[in-house]
Amino acid sequence: MTGHRAGLHTEMERCGAWPAGSPWLREAFAALPRDGFAPDRLWRWDGRSYVSLDRAVDPDGWADELYSGVHSPAVTQLTGGRPSSSLSAPSVVADMLDSLRVEPGHRVWDVGTGQGWTAALSAWRAGPGRVVTTEVDEHLAAFARARLADAGLDVEAAAGDGTGGGVPGGGPVDRLHAAYAVETVPWSWVAAVRPGGRIVYPWGRLGHVALTVADDGASAWGWVQGLAQFMGDRHAPAQAGTGSAAYAAVRGDAEPETRRTVDRDLAPLEDWHLRFALRVAVPDAVLLTARDADGINAWVHDGHRSWATLVARGDGEPPLLSQGGPRRIGDELLAAWSQWEDLGRPDLYDYGVTITPDSQWAWQGDPDTGPRWPIGSPHPAAR
Structure with a gap:
């Protein structure tokens, strides 16, 4: 030892x-x-x-x-076949x-x-x-x-x-x-x-x-x-799973309800500063990425019924966004991505949280004057 x-x-x-x-x-x-x-x-x-x-x-x-x-x-412990305790x-x-x-x-x-x-x-x-x-x-x-x-x-x-x-x-x-x-x-x-x-x-x-x-x-x-990923409060509602099986469970065998191309290079989705900004702006969105010969591909879901895919196609073709479910979670993610770029691509250390007895919110840059996002619901930042 x-x-x-x-x-x-x-x-x-x-x-x-x-x-x-x-x-x-x-x-x-x-x-x-x-x-x-x-x-x-x-x-x-x-x-x-x-x-x-x-x-x-x-x-x-x-x-x-x-x-x-x-x-x-x-x-260090499994409950129902899933980790329930660990040494961090x-x-x-x-x-x-x-x-x-x-x-x-x-x-x-x-x-x-x-x-x-x-x-x-x-x-x-x-x-x-x-x-x-x-x-x-x-x-x-x-x-x-x-x-x-x-x-x-x-x-x-x-x-x-x-x-x-x-x-x-x-x-x-x-x-x-x-x-x-x-x-x-x-x-x-x-x-x-x-x-x-x-x-x-x-x-x-x-x-x-x-x-x-x-x-x-x-x-x-x-x-x-x-950055840290910890097991959640046992008495809180279960968070959506973060693996491919969770995405598959949300999508099931559903066909896309909308499909369109997007004028974006998907490579920045591997940037953890961007991923953290997306986590702040769309907190219930689970994002998975993987690279193949054509580039970065992404799968997004909310743990309930809404899902999206962003698929790189190579040969200069723009990525394809497909979505299904009651919300257009892919569009929400792209809007949050654009906002992050408009803010100057801040790193994750430029974000903070404020707590009061009645409300909680995340902010960027300045706790009083910066953009803010209410914690607990995925809404656009108030300016």
């Missing part, structure tokens, strides 16, 4: 994944290695289904999966904890304990008795509690609903870290953080955000920090 740990640290260095502003993370990762919080069974996708890797049966395969890459999570990718863990800006003495609420690794890292920084963590799955909460104790850490690990419940032990915290994705932030999270405190959370299907609570506690706002 020593070699796998050393390899992770070297690869984090090579990729520039160690945050320059939080040098403590190197020490914390070394003191609290990933394998100390992994269960003895992991799950690997073999292209058709998830297969188990048992530490006792195949220790090398288990370790290879756990340390498969700095950007790779390790699936090391690079994302480091990035989010850097964004959280934990200091010694801070009180931290870690929401979504999982196996307890992020709570452990926060406790290494904040100090004994300064971190509380909440996990809705009682089995996972018990597992994390044992691993945290084995590591000699004084962390309160409680079973409970972090989305709808309050901080274990009550009182405000300085920092809140969420380890599962939410599209809208529960106001209870903002209310739990003292003015000037920070909330770092995965935002829906793509991206993670760091909010600062206003001095009067009546709002919170902050910037997108990076």
Whole structure:
């Protein structure tokens, strides 16, 4: 295991994944290695289904999966044949904890304990008795509690609903870290953080955000920090699937209701800054892309009944847009793409989120004067 740990640290260095502003993370990762919080069974996708890797049966395969890459999570639990818990990718863990800006003495609420690794890292920084963590799955909460104790850490690990419940032990915290994705932030999270405190959370299907609570506690706002894909809140409506099977399920055997050419090169759809802008403007649109001999092709669906394809045709022919369902989701995506170009092709770090008790919205460039999009419904930006 020593070699796998050393390899992770070297690869984090090579990729520039160690945050320059939080040098403590190197020490914390070394003191609290990933394998100390992994269960003895992991799950690997073999292209058709998830297969188990048992530490006792195949220790090398288990370790290879756990340390498969700095950007790779390790699936630790399946429910109904689908992942329901994981150890997050090391690079994302480091990035989010850097964004959280934990200091010694801070009180931290870690929401979504999982196996307890992020709570452990926060406790290494904040100090004994300064971190509380909440996990809705009682089995996972018990597992994390044992691993945290084995590591000699004084962390309160409680079973409970972090989305709808309050901080274990009550009182405000300085920092809140969420380890599962939410599209809208529960106001209870903002209310739990003292003015000037920070909330770092995965935002829906793509991206993670760091909010600062206003001095009067009546709002919170902050910037997108990076890309991340996390499992969602178990009590929220299920997000639309992101694979080809989900697109096929939405389309079924339906023929296109409209078909037309579009005067666009589809290659920019591989640009993650554009893809993030599309995620902001049309949040329920699931976009898949693949390249063939003619160029980039795209498949879009909303998880319900609407779908579109953008097919490259080569030989100088313009791409073909085909659509079906009650909405023209392909046209919505193209309109959002044009708006992104009109805004000067901003990168994902130029977007942010504002939260109030009554509403939530994303914005670009400036929280007060920039274009904004209401969170929770796919409407064009208000100017």
